[in-house]
Amino acid sequence: MLQRYELLYEAGLVAEAARDGIACHTTPAPRLGQAMRQDHRRILATGIARLRAKITYRPVVFELMPPNFTLLDLQRSVEALAGQLLHKQNFRRLVEQQELVEETGQMAEATGGRPAKLFRFRADILQERAYAGTKPPLARA
Structure with missing residues (x-):
């Protein structure tokens, strides 16, 4: 989950990337998902990734x-x-x-x-x- 978010961010496909000045190098693409304050979406993605990893053994x-x-x-x-x-x-x-x-x-x-x-x-x-x-x-x- 976190890795996917990071890729979308680097590609400029999430609203947070535009907010932080990361531009999409190709034609303007629609922003995926809804922006969250500060880095809350990244924090949420980290939490979900950790839960998904943990459900395999606990x-x-x-x-x-x-x-x-x-x-x-x-x-x-x-x-x-x-x-x-x-x-x-x-x-x-x-x-x-x-x-x-x-x-x-x-x-x-x-x-x-x-x-x-x-x-x-x-x-x-x-x-x-x-x-x-x-x-x-x-x-x-």
């Missing part, structure tokens, strides 16, 4: 989730972090196989359709896997 997505969530909410959060869409059944199968979550026994009513089951992260899974020496959760998501 379940950081659960630190961003509320205590109880639906599997669709979890999938949308992972998709937002990863920057790509995931196959619904494969995502659910992966979460189930890795035993990352457990049902709360409650239902989410405000889903726009039928009520959805609520889940919570199994924090104890991290200790279990640390002792077993296995790969951390969501390493394949």
Whole structure:
């Protein structure tokens, strides 16, 4: 993410580049994205890049989730972090196989359709896997 932003900046394709006096050397191109104050877009790109790198070896997505969530909410959060869409059944199968979550026994009513089951992260899974020496959760998501 950060590398892409830096390339767009150097090419003069983001509004911040024009603001900082970096001109596009070819014909004027449309500015991509919306400008942010100072270097906030660069800071945001850095944060997203670090989160994306971290989700491969640590379940950081659960630190961003509320205590109880639906599997669709979890999938949308992972998709937002990863920057790509995931196959619904494969995502659910992966979460189930890795035993990352457990049902709360409650239902989410405000889903726009039928009520959805609520889940919570199994924090104890991290200790279990640390002792077993296995790969951390969501390493394949």
